[in-house]
Amino acid sequence: MVLVDILSTLVGFRTIAGKPNLDLIDWVEAFLQDADFTVTRFLSPCGSKAGLLAKFGGKDGGVLFSAHSDVVPVSGQCWNSDPFTLQHDGDRLIGRGTTDMKGFLACVLAEAQALKAHTPEKPFMVSLSWDEEIGCRGIPHMIDHVIPTLGRPNLVVVGEPTEMQICLGHKGKTAYRAVCHGTTGHSALAPKFLNALHVAADFIVALQKLQQSYASTGVQDLEYAMPYSTLHAGKMQGGVALNMVPERAEIEFEIRHLSADNPNDMIDALRNFAPQNIEIEQVNSYPGFDGNYNDPIWEKLVRSLDPRKPIKVSFGTEAGFFSNLGLRTLVCGPGSMQADGHQPNEGIATAQLEACHRFIQKVML
Known part of the structure; x- marks a missing residue:
C-alpha cells in the first residue's frame, strides 16, 4: 500500500477519543505482522480499546516512533465532506485525524512496510496508544512495558504535528x-x-x-x-x-x-x-516534557535532524512519559496543530507527509 492509501484506511476508522478503537488496532496489528514485526497488544481496563508495541530488526538501540490512535469528535463542526472519508483537495488531504495524528502514523507504517525488503541494522519500533486526546489516558497502561518489550531505544520520536520542526518542550x-x-x-x-x-x-x-x-x-x-x-x-x-x-x-x-x-x-x-x-x-x-538534556551528543543529533532552533509547544503530548523512562525523546510530526488540529475540514499538505517520510528515513540512518 502507498502512503495515501494507508492514510485513507486509517481515517476511515472512527476512533473518537473515549470510544472503541479495536477495529483500527486489528488492522494495524495485521499490517505490521505482515511486515514481519513482532507485535504486543495492550488492552484497556474496559476491554473495548487497545494499544500496541511493535518491533522489527536488530536487538538494541534503534528508534521508537510513537503515535495515538484516537481523534477528537466531529459533532457540532461544519464539515464540507464526510470527515471519515479521505478527500483530495489540490495538494491537501482532508479528513479527521490527517494532522492529529494519523498522517504521522501513515508515514511510519509506510516505512515499516518498506523495511520488509531489508532488515535494518537498528530496530524500528512503533508505539500506538489510545485516548491521548482526553488526557493521555491510554499510555500509562503501556509505558512500564516499553523497555521490557522493546529494549531501550536510542531515540523516541513522538509524531504530534509540529510542521516537521523539532519540539523539545511542553507543559x-x-x-x-x-x-x-x-x-x-x-x-x-x-x-x-x-x-x-x-x-x-x-x-x-x-x-x-x-x-x-x-x-x-x-x-x-x-x-x-x-x-x-x-x-x-x-x-x-x-x-x-x-x-x-x-x-x-x-x-x-x-x-x-x-x-x-x-x-x-x-x-x-x-x-x-x-x-x-x-x-x-x-x-x-x-507530565510535562523537557527534552533539553544538556548533552552535547544529543544537541548534535538534534541539529543534524533539523538545523532550526527547537521549539516548545502549548499543547500536550505523550513525550513526558517516555522521557521520564530515561529515554531521549523529541516531538516532531507533519501538519499544523494551529491551522488544522481539532478543526473542521482538518487536512494536511502532501508536502508535509513527504517531509515526514524523509525525516523517518534520516532518523533511521
Whole structure:
C-alpha cells in the first residue's frame, strides 16, 4: 500500500477519543505482522480499546516512533465532506485525524512496510496508544512495558504535528474536580441558606486571583506562547430548579504548568484563596516534557535532524512519559496543530507527509 492509501484506511476508522478503537488496532496489528514485526497488544481496563508495541530488526538501540490512535469528535463542526472519508483537495488531504495524528502514523507504517525488503541494522519500533486526546489516558497502561518489550531505544520520536520542526518542550497538565457544598431550601428564603453555586463562583474568583499571581510574579519561560503556568475553569454545573437553593455544584478545572512549578503547590495555594465547603479531587494528569538534556551528543543529533532552533509547544503530548523512562525523546510530526488540529475540514499538505517520510528515513540512518 502507498502512503495515501494507508492514510485513507486509517481515517476511515472512527476512533473518537473515549470510544472503541479495536477495529483500527486489528488492522494495524495485521499490517505490521505482515511486515514481519513482532507485535504486543495492550488492552484497556474496559476491554473495548487497545494499544500496541511493535518491533522489527536488530536487538538494541534503534528508534521508537510513537503515535495515538484516537481523534477528537466531529459533532457540532461544519464539515464540507464526510470527515471519515479521505478527500483530495489540490495538494491537501482532508479528513479527521490527517494532522492529529494519523498522517504521522501513515508515514511510519509506510516505512515499516518498506523495511520488509531489508532488515535494518537498528530496530524500528512503533508505539500506538489510545485516548491521548482526553488526557493521555491510554499510555500509562503501556509505558512500564516499553523497555521490557522493546529494549531501550536510542531515540523516541513522538509524531504530534509540529510542521516537521523539532519540539523539545511542553507543559504538564493536571485536571481537577472541585465539589462545592451548600445547604438547600426554598429560594424565597435564599439568604438563610448557603448557595453552592455562590460558593463555586467564589472558587472561580480564587482561581483567577491565583492565575494573576502566577502571571505577575511566577516563573516564566518565554519560549512558550503563554510563558507562565495557567489555571482554567472549563465546566461548572449545579442546581436543580430556579426556586431551590442548590446544595451542590461542581467545577472542572485544569492546571497547565511549567516544569519549574509543582501543581500540588498550586493546589495548596488555591485552597488558601478559596472558600470553605469545597473538596478538590484530581481527575487526570500527564507530565510535562523537557527534552533539553544538556548533552552535547544529543544537541548534535538534534541539529543534524533539523538545523532550526527547537521549539516548545502549548499543547500536550505523550513525550513526558517516555522521557521520564530515561529515554531521549523529541516531538516532531507533519501538519499544523494551529491551522488544522481539532478543526473542521482538518487536512494536511502532501508536502508535509513527504517531509515526514524523509525525516523517518534520516532518523533511521
